[in-house]
Amino acid sequence: MRSGYNYPCGRASRARLPTAPQGARRLKRPNMYFSDPFTAMQAAVDIVAGSPHPTNKVAATLxxxxxxxxxTNYWPEPILTAFGKEQDIGNSSGTVHAETACIIQAMHATEGSSICVTDPFCPNCAKNIAEAGIKKIYIDHKGFEKDFFARRGGHFQTMSMQVCEKAGVSVYELWRKDERLVPIFEAPANFVPDEDSPVYKEPIQSPTEAVFHDILAAGFKNHQKRKFAIALVSDAHDKYFALTVRAHAVTGFTMEDPEDIDMIQRHEEKYSFFQEPINRLLMYMARHGLTLLPDYLFCSQVPTSREQVNLIGAGIKRVTVGDPAKARDITAIEAMWQLSGAGILNYT
Ligand SMILES: [Zn+2]
Incomplete structure (x- = not known):
């Protein structure tokens, strides 16, 4: 395992994006929203001051x-109206992080895309980025100089970067002014991460209560006491699928490797290398451009506080919970009472 990374600057070799030789015709890329990470980062920097967060203003471009x-990072409107900025939802802040907001609101498949962030990302966003199939992360060099990073940098080095290494996500520090990139970690070409427990996707004829109940029955039979989630979704061609997903370590970590198991069992404050099933579902849907069919989302236990906030950020209003007395921790149940009491998320 690597003990350190080449940040914030200096020792790493300097990389530049290849530039076209003079006189060469620029390739036309009608589907590219941003032609390079520098313009994408500039778009994030342009909106970061508009973040409603009073101290930690962060923005991202996917x-x-x-x-x-x-x-930017932000409070979803229903949370802001009911709870304001000060109150936590269970043990989670009421904010959706900028990186995660980009993913759950992308509307099209995020697989193979890149993301620019104004600040070093937290372990939760690292996991979401990895599971959404994003392959490159660019961090603005100024993000490493802020107070916020000084306070939270430990998690970046010990957890966020390890998630990226395991998942094969390359990370670069970016200087906008002189269009310079310094690799913090570069994934080997064609790297395929370990995947012990992939999301199970099966085609269905039509999304009905009867089909949903059949899929749920199979879920209970196959996963028994493990925490799992199920969703009925549609793709861009209006084809329907059922997704079943278990709680599992984030993509790239395998239960076959003792060193991985050791890392997975290590927790740092509120962070872990586990990915909860609702978050895995949200990221899988984003990765493949799948849309949840309203009312067809199930979790065998109460989702964690952070998952519940992310559901609201994704515009989801209802989740069916298998056992509403069961959760990873008591704060998840507190979050459920807060959000159901305010009529923000319905639990059936
Ligand atoms: Zn984050």
Missing amino acids: FGRNVGLSR
């Missing part, structure tokens, strides 16, 4: 062949 959008 870009690729099919996607191009910028978001």
